[in-house]
Amino acid sequence: IKNTGFWQEIIELKEIPGERAQINGKRYIAYTLYKNILFPIKTGDIEFKNIYLDGMKLAVATNASPIARFMGQDMKFENIKIKAADRKLVVKPLPPTTLVDANMVGKFKLEAMLNHAEIKTGENLELEVKIAGNGNMAMMADPIVAFPENFEVYDPNTQFNSRVQGNGLIGDKSWKWSMLPARAGDYDLGPIRFYYFDPEKNAYDSLLVPTLKVKVTGEDIENQRIGKSSADFFYQSAFGG
Helix, strand or coil: CCCCCEEEEECCCCCCCEEEEEECCEEEEEECCCCEEEEECCCEEEEECCCEEEEEEEEECCCCCHHHHHCCCCEEEEEEEEECCCEEEEECCCCCCCCCCCCCECCEEEEEEECCCEEECCCCEEEEEEEEECCCHHHCCCCCCCCCCCEEECCCEEEEEEEEECCEEEEEEEEEEEEEECCCEEEECCCEEEEEEECCCCEEEEEEECCCEEEEECCCHHHHHHHHHHHHHHHHHHCCC
């Protein structure tokens, strides 16, 4: 099954149990051989055609002689293609919005935390943001955080986990930033918002972490550098350096 209109997550089937099915008045045993979860990445009509399974059909002669049955001559195998009926899926566009990065669809929850509430200048401060839900977590963009200009911020370490639950996919994605505060003061890295489209409400929704406060103490890093440079210059001048 190949279709470029989806992000696909294949479900690993550890066992293939049979279940009873009735089609056109005939009884069958049905088996699920392949299963995956599809997340549309484009709008419009997406068709599923030419989906088939290579198989073999066994024909058994009912009037074969006992000798023929003993020799296995009453059976005949024939290669066949078992084709699925064509299907078409209509993917509607999301309603227009001015919200930033509101392209995720599903149900989510948001967490954000700092590893310290008080820290000294030059020490490592970590911010972790975690979003969990039942949407396509792998394609989720990085959250937007308003970092103070007095912080030296490094690229985040990102982790992604997902698992199948029922007929859906649930998981979480987390980002961890390391920062070095350069100036003392009281800072707030909030608010952090996450916008998404809720298909049950058929409307956009948001999650919010209102405040993430941290108190930075100690001498400004820039002043430390200036002080060291002045002292070095004094000793160099005094001793003829």
